[in-house]
Amino acid sequence: MMPCPIKPIPAPGFTLISGKRAPTDGEYFCQFRNGLVDEDFKRTPQSMRWVHDGGDWDIVAVKRVD
8 A cells, every 4th residue: 555645636537525515425535635645445425524624634525436
């Protein structure tokens, strides 16, 4: 496993999210407010806190796993 890279928001291939609600289905790779991009772990709507609280670990962009 490689360390998570820091990239500009949104990272290439990622889409910004509103931070007001969780996605309804699917699996996603996530980019956090601090710029870290994690493409090692897939996340589901039930597995993470999707509503923003202003912290460094808010999910701000996602890439759907196909």
